[in-house]
Amino acid sequence: MKKFILLLAVCAAGAAQAQKLPDPRPFAKTITADDLKKQLFIVASADFEGRETATEGQRKAAAYIENYFRTLGLKPGNGDNYQLFYPVFQDSLEQASLSVNDQPFTFNKDFFVPVALDYSAELGSSEVVFAGYGISDSTRNDYKDLNVRGKIVLVLGGQPAGTAPAPGRRGFIAKQEAAQKNGAAALLILQPNIPRNVRDVKGNMSLTEYPRTIYPNSYYITEPVARAIVGDDLTALQNGSAQPKTYTVNLHLGLQKSTLHLQSSDVLGFLEGTDLKDQIVVLSAHYDHLGKRGNDIYYGADDDGSGTVSILQLAAAFAKAKAAGKGPRRSILFLANSGEEKGLFGSQYYSEHPTYPLDKTTVDLNIDMIGRIDPNRKIGDSTNYVYVVGSDKLSTDLKPISEGNNKKYSKLELDYKFDDPNDRERIYYRSDHYNFARKGVPIIFYFDGIHADYHQPTDTPDKINYDIMEKRAHLVFFTAWEMANRNDMLKRDIALPVGSR
Ligand SMILES: [Zn+2]
Numbered sequence: 001m002k003k004f005i006l007l008l009a010v011c012a013a014g015a016a017q018a019q020k021l022p023d024p025r026p027f028a029k030t031i032t033a034d035d036l037k038k039q040l041f042i043v044a045s046a047d048f049e050g051r052e053t054a055t056e057g058q059r060k061a062a063a064y065i066e067n068y069f070r071t072l073g074l075k076p077g078n079g080d081n082y083q084l085f086y087p088v089f090q091d092s093l094e095q096a097s098l099s100v101n102d103q104p105f106t107f108n109k110d111f112f113v114p115v116a117l118d119y120s121a122e123l124g125s126s127e128v129v130f131a132g133y134g135i136s137d138s139t140r141n142d143y144k145d146l147n148v149r150g151k152i153v154l155v156l157g158g159q160p161a162g163t164a165p166a167p168g169r170r171g172f173i174a175k176q177e178a179a180q181k182n183g184a185a186a187l188l189i190l191q192p193n194i195p196r197n198v199r200d201v202k203g204n205m206s207l208t209e210y211p212r213t214i215y216p217n218s219y220y221i222t223e224p225v226a227r228a229i230v231g232d233d234l235t236a237l238q239n240g241s242a243q244p245k246t247y248t249v250n251l252h253l254g255l256q257k258s259t260l261h262l263q264s265s266d267v268l269g270f271l272e273g274t275d276l277k278d279q280i281v282v283l284s285a286h287y288d289h290l291g292k293r294g295n296d297i298y299y300g301a302d303d304d305g306s307g308t309v310s311i312l313q314l315a316a317a318f319a320k321a322k323a324a325g326k327g328p329r330r331s332i333l334f335l336a337n338s339g340e341e342k343g344l345f346g347s348q349y350y351s352e353h354p355t356y357p358l359d360k361t362t363v364d365l366n367i368d369m370i371g372r373i374d375p376n377r378k379i380g381d382s383t384n385y386v387y388v389v390g391s392d393k394l395s396t397d398l399k400p401i402s403e404g405n406n407k408k409y410s411k412l413e414l415d416y417k418f419d420d421p422n423d424r425e426r427i428y429y430r431s432d433h434y435n436f437a438r439k440g441v442p443i444i445f446y447f448d449g450i451h452a453d454y455h456q457p458t459d460t461p462d463k464i465n466y467d468i469m470e471k472r473a474h475l476v477f478f479t480a481w482e483m484a485n486r487n488d489m490l491k492r493d494i495a496l497p498v499g500s501r
Helices: 002-017 033-043 056-072 171-181 223-238 301-323 345-352 398-410 433-438 466-485
Strands: 083-100 103-105 121-130 152-156 186-190 202-206 217-221 245-271 276-286 291-293 296-298 330-337 361-367 385-389 413-415 443-447
Touching (some): 033 466, 056 245, 056 301, 083 223, 083 345, 103 223, 121 186, 121 223, 152 171, 152 223, 152 245, 186 223, 202 245, 217 245, 223 245, 245 345, 276 301, 276 433, 276 466, 301 330, 301 361, 301 466, 330 345, 330 361, 330 466, 345 433, 361 433, 361 466, 398 413, 398 466, 433 443, 443 466
Parallel strands (some): 152 186, 186 217, 361 443, 385 413
Antiparallel strands (some): 083 103, 083 245, 121 245, 245 330, 291 296, 385 443
16 A cells, blocks of 8 residues: 555656656757767777777777867866876786795796786795695585695695586685685695786786785696696596695795886766756766787777767767757766776776766766677567666666657667676676766666677677667667756665675
8 A cells, every 4th residue: 555655656746747858859860870880980990909998099099089079069077187087007927936846937837827816925835735626615625624824725726526616706716715714825726727828917907006805825837836746646636536635845936016007097078057057967988998919909899989989979969959059957977988898997986086976966878889789689679679777776767767768769679688686697787887876876778788799809890780879879868868958866766786796
C-alpha cells in the first residue's frame, strides 16, 4: 500500500513538471554522419599515434580538441585553461640481479621481475623455503606448518593439476598476498615460461606515486635458477611430489627502479547556460587510447575516437543553438578525458578536482564506443540499437527522460543488457562515467558492445558505421537537451549499487 501511494505521488510530480521545451531537432540535424566521419579520420589518424596517455600523440590530440572548442567559441573549462593537467607516475626498472651461491643469473633470460609490484631493495639469505604452490585460500594452505617469516620462499607457478582456484584473487597476486600474510621477505616463482617482455621493464602508469600495498619482492625464475637452489629435487618439484623443505644456499636478490614523473590532461570546453547557468550537464568521452607497440598503431577509432568526435559535434550543435537564441538553460561542460585506458585516470582526477561543483552537476552522459555493431547481439535490428547503461541507477528521473526522448525522436532499440549487476563484463564500472557515479552524480553510459577489433590495431575509422553512429549521437543530444533545459536538476533518489572496480 505504502509503495502504491508513493508511486502515485511520483506520477503527480512528474505530470506537474511536464514542460514545453524548445524543439531540439533543427540542431540535432546539424550532427551528421559526414562530419563525424571527417573528424574521426583526423582523430584516429596515424598523426595522433594512437593517443596514448602522457605521450606526444595524446598531447597532439589534446591540442586538436582544445583548438576545436576554441573555434566553436566555447570558454575554457578550467579557469583560463582548456586543459586540466594531472600527474602520472610510471615505474622504470634500472637493474635487477639474482645470484645463487655467488653464481649470477641473467635478467630477462633466467629470471624476470614484475617492476610495478616490486620495490627497490637488496635482499640476501642463506635459506630458501619451498612452499608448494604458495596458495593459501579456502581450498588449501601450502603454508600450513611452515614458518617463512623473514625468509625467501620458493613456489611453483600456476595451480596443482586438476584443481581450481578459490573465488576471489587468483594467480600471481594471490601468491603474493599469501606470501605477505605469512611474513615472507621475498617470493621466487618457478615458471616454465616466464613472461619475458622487454616492454615490461616499465610498469603500468599510476595516478599515485606509491602503491597502496607493499608485497614481498617477487621474482619469476626458470629451471636453471631453481636447479641451483634445489639441486636434484627439481624433478620432484616439477612433478608435484616434492614436500615443503628448507634449502641452505646463499641467495642474493637486487632490484633498482626509478619512478618517471609524467603528465597528462583532460580537455574541457564550457558552454555557458542562461537562467540556470550555475548548474552543469557534463558530456564526456575519453580521447586517449593505447598508443603504439613497435610499428603497430592502435588507432582507437571506435574506442573512443567515436565518443570524442561525438562530443565535439554535440558541442558544435549546442553552440549553434546558442547562436540562434536557443542556448541551454544549464551550462554544458564538454569533457574529453585522457588516462581512461590506464584506469579511468582523467575522470578520477576530474571527480576529485572538479572545476564545477559536483553537487550542481545534474548528469554525466558518457560516450565510449558508439560507432560499431556488436557481432554477438543476436536479437533485434543490428543497425538500430545502442546499449544504455546505468539509467536505472542513482535517479528515477533518468530512465523516463532517456526513453521519452528516444520514443519521441530517435526510435533506437535501447538495450539494457549491461545493466544487469551480475553481467560478467562489469561494464558499469569500466568507463569514465563511473567516477561521476561514485560521487553520486547520475550517469548514462552509451556503448556499442565488444567486437573483434576491440583494443587491436585494426580498430580503424574505415570500419565505423557512420549512420548508426549519427543516430546514437542524436539520442545523446536529445537527452542532454532535455536535461539542460528542464526546470529541475535530476533528483538523486537511488543509492549507488554495491560493488567496486
Ligand atoms: Zn574506451
